[in-house]
Amino acid sequence: MRTVRIGEAAAAAGMTTKALRFYEQHGLLPPVHRGPNGYRDYPPEALARLQFIRRSKAAGLSLAEIRNILQIRDAGQAPCAHVAAQLAQQLTDLDQHIAELTALRASAAEHYQAASQGDPTQCDPAQICSYL
Amino acid sequence: MRTVRIGEAAAAAGMTTKALRFYEQHGLLPPVHRGPNGYRDYPPEALARLQFIRRSKAAGLSLAEIRNILQIRDAGQAPCAHVAAQLAQQLTDLDQHIAELTALRASAAEHYQAASQGDPTQCDPAQICSYL
DNA sequence: CGGAGCCTTCCTCTACCGTGGAAGGCCACA
DNA sequence: TGTGGCCTTCCACGGTAGAGGAAGGCTCCG
Numbered sequence: 001m002r003t004v005r006i007g008e009a010a011a012a013a014g015m016t017t018k019a020l021r022f023y024e025q026h027g028l029l030p031p032v033h034r035g036p037n038g039y040r041d042y043p044p045e046a047l048a049r050l051q052f053i054r055r056s057k058a059a060g061l062s063l064a065e066i067r068n069i070l071q072i073r074d075a076g077q078a079p080c081a082h083v084a085a086q087l088a089q090q091l092t093d094l095d096q097h098i099a100e101l102t103a104l105r106a107s108a109a110e111h112y113q114a115a116s117q118g119d120p121t122q123c124d125p126a127q128i129c130s131y132l
Numbered sequence: 133m134r135t136v137r138i139g140e141a142a143a144a145a146g147m148t149t150k151a152l153r154f155y156e157q158h159g160l161l162p163p164v165h166r167g168p169n170g171y172r173d174y175p176p177e178a179l180a181r182l183q184f185i186r187r188s189k190a191a192g193l194s195l196a197e198i199r200n201i202l203q204i205r206d207a208g209q210a211p212c213a214h215v216a217a218q219l220a221q222q223l224t225d226l227d228q229h230i231a232e233l234t235a236l237r238a239s240a241a242e243h244y245q246a247a248s249q250g251d252p253t254q255c256d257p258a259q260i261c262s263y264l
Numbered sequence: 265c266g267g268a269g270c271c272t273t274c275c276t277c278t279a280c281c282g283t284g285g286a287a288g289g290c291c292a293c294a
Numbered sequence: 295t296g297t298g299g300c301c302t303t304c305c306a307c308g309g310t311a312g313a314g315g316a317a318g319g320c321t322c323c324g
Contacts, residue, residue: 048260052260079260083261083264084248087247101230104192105226105230108191108222108226111219112223116220126177131216132187132188
């Protein structure tokens with residue numbers, strides 16, 4: 001198992017080198033060993049961590065939340081309970097967000113009905129558009 | 133009908149003075165007449181425009197979209213057709229956004245099920261958390 | 265005359281997640 | 295030796311809709 005440079009690690013995880021440096025800078029990746037030329041040298045195990053970040057992002061977690069989880073794991077604890085709590089919060093947030101968008105959609109649909117059936121010649125210029 | 137200063141206009145429209153200057157700067161409000169002291173002097177008709185902006189924002193339109201509508205009206209045309217098209221687009225966008233969030237919610241719910249029922253002691257540290 | 269409360273402009277900051285580019289170093293191949 | 299392809303750092307930008315504040319001018323009231 002050889003170490004890889006940032007480009008290869010990024011490609012293996014389906015990310016960009018920019019993203020990896022960004023994650024390191026923001027505490028999602030520990031400072032990695034540097035070769036004599038200053039290049040980052042990633043051990044093979046780093047890939048699992050990158051993939052975890054990927055999965056978590058896909059699950060809708062923010063980088064801050066992912067960082068929290070990683071810190072728990074790095075402290076030697078199993079983050080399962082924290083992950084469950086985070087996901088529960090996520091569900092609540094999503095439900096509220098979806099409800100808001102759904103309400104907005106209903107309101108937009110009403111406006112749309114009015115606007116598409118309305119008569120432009122009856123629109124009062126002073127009101128700009130009477131359908132909004 | 134007297135002209136009003138920015139504070140009064142903003143209060144009447146339920147906005148802040150910051151917002152009014154911002155709208156002017158971004159082309160939603162035409163440059164307004166200034167008094168001899170440099171203060172902005174809003175004519176009473178300006179209120180309708182502000183309220184239109186308010187309604188449009190409440191309908192979920194972005195400032196850019198609102199600006200487009202206002203430009204059409206300022207060009208002497210009735211923006212109804214454009215408004216209808218904009219709202220139709222808005223509906224499409226909302227539907228897609230809602231669908232995405234709904235899918236994300238389902239996936240989060242699945243993860244949550246797994247995480248809350250899982251056994252932390254069986255979690256492989258190398259994977260950080262097997263429920264994500 | 266003094267102070268409160270408006271107004272002006274201009275600059276910075278918010279949150280999110282990186283992307284783009286500049287300037288320069290390192291390495292291999294022809 | 296040159297050239298292309300990696301790598302390094304650091305700075306700026308994007309989109310959204312303003313908020314916050316500094317420094318200074320105006321106006322009204324007592």
